[in-house]
Amino acid sequence: MSSFQTEARSRQSVEWVMSARQQLAHALIDPFFVEVLFDQLSDVVFFIKDLHGRYLVVNDALRRRCGYKQKSELLGRSSLEVFPAELGAIYLAQDLEVIRQGRAISNRLELHLYNDGVRGWCLTHKIPLLDQHSQVAGLAGISRDLRMPDEAHPVYQRLSEVVAHIQRFYAQPLRLEDLAAISHLSVSQLERHMQRIFELTPKQFIIKTRLEAATRLLEGDASITTIAHACGYTDHSAFSRQFRQVVGLAPAKYRELFRSHRT
DNA sequence: AAGTCCGCGGACCGTCTAGT
DNA sequence: ACTAGACGGTCCGCGGACTT
Secondary structure, X not given: OOHHHHHHHXXXXXXXXXXHHHHHHHXXXXXXXXXXXXXXXXXXEEEEXXXXXXXXXXXXXXXXXXXXXXXXXXXXXXXXXXXXHHHHHHHHHHHHHHHHHOOXXXXXXXXXXXXXXXXXXXXXXXXXXXXXXXXXXXXXEEEEEXXXXXXXXXXXXXXXXXXXXXXXXXXXXXXXXXXXXXXXOOHHHHHHHHHHHHOOOHHXXXXXHHHHHHHHHHOOOOOHHXXXXXXXXXXXXXXXXXXXXXXXXXXXXXXXXXXXXXX
């Protein structure tokens, strides 16, 4: 087949798919259909919200996380009414930002504090939903739990040396070039394999390791500055900023929230 | 398919400063 | 003691092109 013919066929197939999708459009955005599908995923939180950030559709994983018996108890409420006040306000602000700007946020590494006080790492995606006039009518989002790494993967052994290095030396400056050298991989290979096996970029993995250590230290009485230094930040403001970005709260607020959960 | 290289845009960091 | 904003420099992530 000539390259011209191949191109023509591929163009034809794209047009066919687009037309078939058009026919399915109403079924695909049917909230009940989507809800049923996402109910099957126990490690993925799914929701659709209106312009005010109120839940219109939730899946079962979200219901469980929030500690409700029925999904209907969540409907019509915003994050503010569902999560601890400080975190709820952050999530709601994030929702309203997506709606206001009409821009998606994707692959955001977040530390969630669940109803039972347990911490969990997630990758969050939120997209604005448009009506037939292309106006933002709400938003849809998923928050996916980070899975255990695939230890059977052939490159896992090499990466495990990198992981061990990060977990041992997270308090020191870590450069991708050095991590790549440890694993005998190029920087590009390291990035790709980390993404594939851990679902995180090397940078995200380092941040996750540092902030995990930080949350443990915040359960004690050490100052924020001390904790920042102990977790590889040369400046406490850089630590606070990053902590706030990932967790949604300033370190001191997190400490306050953790203690109120424990009592 | 996997690996390498490169350029660009943006994220991140450190520093300084001001405010609470 | 801590948070937050501004700013400049550095580094990272990503996509594309090319090679093995």
